[in-house]
Amino acid sequence: MHMADALLSPAVGTTLWAGTVAVGGYASKKLKAQIDDRMIPLMGVLGAFIFAAQMINFTIPGTGSSGHLGGGMILAILLGPHAAFLVMASVLTVQALFFADGGLLALGCNIWNLGFYPCFLVYPLIYKPLTGGSKNPGRILVASIASAVVALQFGAFSVVMETLLSGKSELPLGAFVLLMQPIHLAIGIIEGFVTAGIINYVRGARPEILDSIAASRPLGAGISLKKVMMTFAVLAAITGGALSWFASTHPDGLEWSVEKIYGRGELPEQKHGIAPVLKDLQEKTAFLPDYNFKPAGNEPKKKEAVPVWPGIEAGTSLAGITGAAIVLGIIVLIGMGIRSFRGRGKG
Amino acid sequence: MTFDEKYFDIGRLDRLSYRDTCVHNLDPRAKVIATMLFLITVISFPKYEVVALAPFFLFPVLLMTIGEIPVRFILKKVIVVSPFAIFIGIFNPLLDTGTVAVISGVPVSGGWLSFLSIILKFTLTISAALLLIATTSFPGVCHALRRLGFPPLFVSQLFFLYRYLFVLMEEAMRMIRARDMRSFGTPGAGIKVFVRLIGILFLRTVDRAERIYYAMLSRGFQGDIPSLKRSRMAAADLAFMAATISFLGVFRFFRITEGIGRVVQGLFA
Numbered sequence: 001m002h003m004a005d006a007l008l009s010p011a012v013g014t015t016l017w018a019g020t021v022a023v024g025g026y027a028s029k030k031l032k033a034q035i036d037d038r039m040i041p042l043m044g045v046l047g048a049f050i051f052a053a054q055m056i057n058f059t060i061p062g063t064g065s066s067g068h069l070g071g072g073m074i075l076a077i078l079l080g081p082h083a084a085f086l087v088m089a090s091v092l093t094v095q096a097l098f099f100a101d102g103g104l105l106a107l108g109c110n111i112w113n114l115g116f117y118p119c120f121l122v123y124p125l126i127y128k129p130l131t132g133g134s135k136n137p138g139r140i141l142v143a144s145i146a147s148a149v150v151a152l153q154f155g156a157f158s159v160v161m162e163t164l165l166s167g168k169s170e171l172p173l174g175a176f177v178l179l180m181q182p183i184h185l186a187i188g189i190i191e192g193f194v195t196a197g198i199i200n201y202v203r204g205a206r207p208e209i210l211d212s213i214a215a216s217r218p219l220g221a222g223i224s225l226k227k228v229m230m231t232f233a234v235l236a237a238i239t240g241g242a243l244s245w246f247a248s249t250h251p252d253g254l255e256w257s258v259e260k261i262y263g264r265g266e267l268p269e270q271k272h273g274i275a276p277v278l279k280d281l282q283e284k285t286a287f288l289p290d291y292n293f294k295p296a297g298n299e300p301k302k303k304e305a306v307p308v309w310p311g312i313e314a315g316t317s318l319a320g321i322t323g324a325a326i327v328l329g330i331i332v333l334i335g336m337g338i339r340s341f342r343g344r345g346k347g
Numbered sequence: 348m349t350f351d352e353k354y355f356d357i358g359r360l361d362r363l364s365y366r367d368t369c370v371h372n373l374d375p376r377a378k379v380i381a382t383m384l385f386l387i388t389v390i391s392f393p394k395y396e397v398v399a400l401a402p403f404f405l406f407p408v409l410l411m412t413i414g415e416i417p418v419r420f421i422l423k424k425v426i427v428v429s430p431f432a433i434f435i436g437i438f439n440p441l442l443d444t445g446t447v448a449v450i451s452g453v454p455v456s457g458g459w460l461s462f463l464s465i466i467l468k469f470t471l472t473i474s475a476a477l478l479l480i481a482t483t484s485f486p487g488v489c490h491a492l493r494r495l496g497f498p499p500l501f502v503s504q505l506f507f508l509y510r511y512l513f514v515l516m517e518e519a520m521r522m523i524r525a526r527d528m529r530s531f532g533t534p535g536a537g538i539k540v541f542v543r544l545i546g547i548l549f550l551r552t553v554d555r556a557e558r559i560y561y562a563m564l565s566r567g568f569q570g571d572i573p574s575l576k577r578s579r580m581a582a583a584d585l586a587f588m589a590a591t592i593s594f595l596g597v598f599r600f601f602r603i604t605e606g607i608g609r610v611v612q613g614l615f616a
Contacts, residue, residue, distance in 0.1 A: 007432060
């Protein structure tokens with residue numbers, strides 16, 4: 001499932017972008033040092049393959065609904081984690097641009113959710129140990145199902161966390177998790193079956209192809225656990241930093257999820273450290289905090305003051321709605337004006 | 348969407364990007380940066396903000412009209428991808444029932460406001476992303492990314508993907524037609540046939556990659572796809588960026604929409 005721009009806050013979006021760019025830079029650096037030139041067109045065309053394959057649907061046994069291939073896991077198995085991550089990133093970029101699946105800000109999240117987990121977490125830690133380099137179809141099947149399930153569970157849980165941390169949705173953590181995880185368990189099992197089926201089929205039909213791909217891929221394809229842990233530690237630090245900044249400058253964003261965790265609206269106020277400084281800074285730099293047009297003679301009604309969300313009632317007053325209607329009207333007029341002007345110019 | 352529709356949709360978006368208007372002629376880098384700034388600005392509004400989002404429709408509307416992109420085409424694509432955001436957002440009105448405002452005697456709950464806000468943000472961000480590709484062309488965006496410092500290896504992935512997308516999609520389309528004609532609906536569309544179809548498609552793809560590689564070698568390929576075009580930011584591009592940034596800044600930090608509403612109400616009061 002693709003994350004959408006509209007559900008993200010800038011802090012979460014840019015943090016995940018930073019993580020994705022860091023991993024992408026690391027992967028392409030690693031590849032550049034070790035890659036065979038032959039891999040470059042192969043990776044590119046396999047990206048197009050994943051894209052085309054995702055459009056072929058099949059009937060899920062017993063349900064009558066139809067499914068399609070996700071692709072992250074099969075790429076990791078065939079190409080190794082570094083190349084697979086870049087291919088997955090390019091597939092998701094094209095999806096974001098051509099189909100608007102998700103969006104450009106959410107692209108960082110989507111590459112992370114669908115690329116990072118299968119390539120850098122599940123492949124080295126689950127798939128490789130489970131198959132142990134064996135070519136036995138049964139082992140490949142078991143390993144593929146386990147990998148696909150774990151990768152999708154991580155991906156789905158990340159969608160939940162990204163949405164909750166952004167604070168745009170009201171869904172409580174528990175309900176959201178119950179909504180996302182079971183369905184992705186089912187998807188993961190099917191994805192695992194399909195992945196193993198394809199790999200076993202290709203191995204049966206043309207065994208030399210998999211070997212030649214394996215031969216041209218980077219030697220150190222399986223990355224060490226230590227590096228994975230290091231990456232996680234760095235990213236956790238970045239995320240923590242960005243989020244605490246966000247929490248202190250935009251209380252509304254995290255307020256809700258904090259409320260769920262702590263049982264009340266706000267964290268204990270920080271007296272020391274960076275939060276008060278930022279708060280002070282924010283108060284100073286807020287644009288025209290007391291900005292107010294002189295109230296027109298008979299303001300239609302008094303808004304009900306809601307102390308919890310000081311900023312809201314201003315934007316939802318009748319004046320706000322009138323203003324929005326006028327602005328939208330002007331925009332439509334501008335658009336129609338340009339269009340008719342252009343049309344006349346051509347005719 | 349059926350397979351054919353998806354295929355022709357990509358083709359149509361691609362063709363739109365080769366028009367010759369002043370939006371299309373702007374430097375791709377300027378458009379990529381402006382679009383990203385636009386997205387961040389829209390997303391940065393708090394979750395109950397609805398009214399202040401209205402002016403931001405000017406950006407896609409201008410791109411669409413000056414760039415001569417059909418409105419209906421973009422709207423249709425926005426609606427097609429909307430289910431996820433709506434699905435997640437629709438829980439807001441159910442869970443957040445506290446009244447935050449009373450407008451002309453009608454109480455408005457926080458949930459409906461935040462839901463409306465999600466829908467507006469969704470429409471704005473998705474249409475901006477689609478318009479970027481519709482006015483810039485995919486190779487243009489790739490070159491821009493490369494000049495903005497993305498790893499060359501990743502950018503060459505995008506180039507390859509784009510170039511062979513149409514080839515492989517046609518191949519997949521032929522396979523689906525063949526399957527559907529032999530299977531009379533569901534029986535042939537099971538997981539077993541599917542796995543073999545994908546397996547064959549994969550084998551053909553690998554063979555194709557091999558041929559492509561040799562063809563490229565014979566043309567002097569050295570592991571990189573350079574661009575002959577040397578473009579630089581012209582005055583028009585800088586003006587476009589400056590205008591976008593000031594537009595975003597003004598409407599992000601000043602509550603102009605509401606102000607207009609008050610002034611007009613004052614006139615009619």
